[in-house]
Amino acid sequence: xxxxxxxxxxxxxxxxxxxxxxxxxxxxxxxxxxxxxxxxxxxxxxxxxxxxxxxxxxxxxxxxxxxxxxxxxxxxxxxxxxxxxxxxxxxxxxxxxxxxxxxxxxxxxxxxxxxxxxxxxxxxxxxxxxxxxxxxxxxxxxxxxxxxxxxxxxxxxxxxxxxxxxxxxxxxxxxxxxxxx
Numbered sequence: 001x002x003x004x005x006x007x008x009x010x011x012x013x014x015x016x017x018x019x020x021x022x023x024x025x026x027x028x029x030x031x032x033x034x035x036x037x038x039x040x041x042x043x044x045x046x047x048x049x050x051x052x053x054x055x056x057x058x059x060x061x062x063x064x065x066x067x068x069x070x071x072x073x074x075x076x077x078x079x080x081x082x083x084x085x086x087x088x089x090x091x092x093x094x095x096x097x098x099x100x101x102x103x104x105x106x107x108x109x110x111x112x113x114x115x116x117x118x119x120x121x122x123x124x125x126x127x128x129x130x131x132x133x134x135x136x137x138x139x140x141x142x143x144x145x146x147x148x149x150x151x152x153x154x155x156x157x158x159x160x161x162x163x164x165x166x167x168x169x170x171x172x173x174x175x176x177x178x179x180x181x
Contacts, residue, residue: 002063017073017081018079018081018082020084022084023043024084024089026086027142030050032048042084072089084175088172090132091109092114092139093139096149114134117131120151122161126144135172
């Protein structure tokens, strides 16, 4: 977490949390969801505006975390902005890379390298999930051909699962809600 964010939390510790305003799709893109977008439907059917500004994406990535309940959020200064996840908290890119042991480079949507794949899963929609040292991630749809080749060369044998059951099993909340008053 950025030092400036930590300082803002100390200065303003009681800023209300924000829900429904930020989404992460299964391609690893962040979406800002204003009130009209939120009224028009749930994420990802009503996505909102894709975040394209590089420095903003980097800021979100550096301050992206989860709480003890498995709810993922972006700490925006003193305000916690909970993220609506389409599939998983991490979106993983799979790229062939002869310079890497095993021949495959894996990386989260926030730019963190993935060094270990502990388990693989395939859901009812054909999405491939990886359990890594960072937690549960879904492979980007545009990387599925590479992922199929990696599965064969690395000996991954995905367990067939229901996507909703898998995220529950891993303690992930896809759509965080405000605490009941």
